[in-house]
Amino acid sequence: MTGYLLQAFIYLVAAVIAVPIAKRLGLGSVLGYLMAGIIIGPIIGLVGSETATIQHFAEFGVVMMLFLVGLELEPKMLWGMRHKLLGLGGLQLGLTAIAVFAICLLLGLHWSVALTLGLLLSLSSTAIVLQTFNEKGLSKTEGGRNAFSVLLFQDIAVIPMLALIPLLAVPELMASSEALANAAEHHPELSLVAHLPTWAYTLVIIASIVAVVVGGHYLSRPLFAFVAAAGMREVFTATALMLVIGIAALMGLVGLSAALGTFLAGVVLANSEFRHELEASIEPFKGLLLGLFFITVGAGIDFNVFAEYWWMVIAATLGLILLKAAVLFLLSVIFKIKGSDRWLFALSLAQAGEFGFVLLGFSQQNAVLSAEIAAPVALIVALSMLLTPGLFILFEKVILPRYQNQENQQPNDTIDITGTVIVAGIGRFGQIVNRLLVANGVETVVLDSQFSQVELSRRFEVRSYFGDASQPDLLHTAGIEHASMIVIAIDDQERAVEICKMVKRNHPHVKVLTRAFDRGHGYRLHQAGADFIISETYQSALELGREALQQLGMHPFSSHHIKATFEDMEQQHHKELYRAWEKVTEDDKYVADFRELYIQLNSRISEAFAKDNHSGHDIEDRGWTPPPKDYTEELEVIDPTQVNIDVDPDKVDEVKADR
Structure with missing residues (x-):
């Protein structure tokens, strides 16, 4: 138990120190997490063999992130994105995979190995890109929206990749694969489709997807309503986690991507009245697990392998980034993405992604990739992810200002x-x-x-x-x-x-x-x-404060009077505060005087209101304050004929005419 606590403490200390420093330097939180992992892993050696195990757990942060992304997308909006999903996303993945496949063939690799590497290196990092978009406010830009479409298509494409990779097994690696399988029998992974024929496997997959869609649409609302009626926030949080974990487990049992399943569930719940509460409940866990995932990526870099293949790893990483950026830039021209958004689209997706680690392990288990190939490729994936924040800095500091200057120089x-x-x-x-x-x-x-x-x-x-x-x-x-x-x-x-x-x-x-x-x-x-x-913000804040007093039960006349009194007192002390502000110098010599004067103003306002209340005038509900000019608009006109009082019917028309 103590060992786990120490490991958790080390990871948290690394994050607490590195991330704020990275944010202050304008590098973003993702690079801070990655650097923290490198320091506590390869450099200092405070963490070691447990990193891979923790990474599997931390990958659940990506699953939660896609669930939250799905909550932001209504089915109608997703249908409207179909052209970009299939066109832009499909072309990016296809062209990148073909280019990497061709290069690997030229390097003398077996065709099945080359195809596998092409598929896994064509993916980009959903976790890093979306996290950075959110931090830098780029999600709503044209480049950000197109990048999201590509990432979404890539996440969906992982499923057919998982189905295809076992068919690419290399005969020479079959023996070692069987040995790994025998070693894993002591810890078998649960599966509902392990020995099913193809037609049954297809039916199970369809049934699972239907269950997620139908259950999310018809069963989630009564469930959340039942839990919400208890009035216990922690139980609602537990329900949200139960939903995400349950769907992820179901997808895993039928051999599908947990991330895709939770994304689908998020889309189904996008129109739910509980959507915002779900977001608030899941968001803290998502942020913490994503940060842990980035730390494990940095800590998992094997410097021994890097020292042996350093020139090859660096060259392959830079080549991969340039290749993917070139493909993306070409697509941005075809799909008419203009200006700085074109560069944002090309640079943001130029890295390999976290699903590359998943496909690497899956390829080894299915006798497609050997350990000698998988080790440097894993390093290429990790290093490309590590360089991604640098690409965003390049865009933000170098490329974007040039386009802004061109615009301003027009x-x-x-x-x-x-x-x-x-x-x-x-x-x-x-x-x-x-x-x-x-x-x-x-x-x-x-x-x-x-x-x-x-x-x-x-x-x-x-x-x-x-x-x-x-x-x-x-x-x-x-x-x-x-x-x-x-x-x-x-x-x-x-x-x-x-x-x-x-x-x-x-x-x-x-x-x-x-x-x-x-x-x-x-x-x-x-x-x-x-x-x-x-x-x-002054007038809107003042009006909201007046409305808050009224909603708390204060008479409308009183709330209007208080608002007017507050404005009057602010105006009366404006010159006094301004003179004190003029004396404030850079050495803060008079800051204390200004602060004391400001505190005194607030005290005088409170005393004025308290005095009115105690005197029985103005502020008291029983007192009378001249109504605002437009107060009659809020009052309903009463027809005297509908009120149970003695009214002369002949005088009714005269009363209405006077009004």
Whole structure:
């Protein structure tokens, strides 16, 4: 028992130290896990022979990940992806397998060995790619969506590969394979299809898939409803784990991929009302097991084999990455994936995948690959996965900035109109402001430095122009001399301050209305001369707080009054806080004073509300506060004829007319 605890402690310490360092350096968590495994495995030697066993357990993290991926895909959406699944995914796997097969034949390998290597090296790492996409926010990009389609097809293709590999057995390896089988008889693996004829095996597979689909659709809801009624979150978590483990076990018993089975179950449950609770229950286990899997990949690198074949392993790894990237780049051209997304698609899938380890072991058991071939190939798979975070860094630091610079260097649009208001930025904030102005007949000129955003706006018939609003010449072309106002709604805090200063210096007659990221940014904009500043979250947070008080039972008049009082007190102390903020220097000499003043403001607000409550005025539900102007919209008009009171029927029409 103590030995297992020590091993667990070593793995956790390695992850706790390496991953935060890797994240701070911008390398991503995956590379941190891989480096942690290399350090505690081959370099220090704190872990050893148990790594392979732990890796089999950690691979369940991939199974959970595909279950969560399936939950995000409704069957209708999956059907809509069929062309990319079959076209893009099928061509990638087929072309890569054929290329590797041809190279292996040229190197003198047996055709069945060459075909097996072509199949297993054509797969990419679902775990690393999807994890990195999520971390870097690339899942919704065109390149990310196409990469996901290919990964999904690859995961499905593992099943026919497992069926094909036993047919490729090499006669010379049959004897050693039988010896391995005899040695494994002491620990036989459970199977429902081990000795079934082909037709029966097919029926069992079909029945298993039908059971997952039908059971997920009809039986899961009453099961989850029954468990949820107990009101115990840990039992719901146990149910979610039971579902995933049970489906994975069923797939294993019939010789199918556990990952595919759980993915299918996730798709079936994508429309379930329990979907989000399932995600929340499985997510922590998935993250922990995936991290453990990456550590075992790093710890499993055999430096003895690497020392013997180092030149061959490095050359083969780099050659494999270049070959797969070339195939993917070609497909991106055929399927019209453009710009930086083309490079993201090509580089993200250029490695071998975790299923390569599964197929390697399966190939050895079925007398297709010898141990002499499997050992360096396993090293190639691991090393290519280890280099994958580097490919993402190459994309993020080198390739993506070039495309962004090209986009930003595109000549500004010719602006052939002028308007009363110039709107700088047509993102989620600027869109609303512009729509409100245009709907009330105000002529606007919309500028944005992101060409893709301008194109998107034009599709919705929003008249917008490409250009950087911090350039004086562009503002001149947009008619800043004749404009009454400029609305600054860009995400870049520094540029927002720069535009504000420039406009107020050169065109003092123009009103500057701008949004602020936070209080500090608002003070900087105030310092630059902005006429009106609003925090992008202040009003929505204030409104939500008012609604929260009302939902907790407070009278609507009281909640409106409290909101107004809070705003008034903030405004009253604005200048005082601003003066304290101005004194704050880089050496933090006055930070304590500003913090103390901010705390005092909160105390004064609380005291003001408490005073109103104790005095029996305003805030009390029994007191009276003037209602907001629009409060009548929330009240239902009552027909006097429907109320059990004495009303003169002849006066009813007069009452309605008065209303």
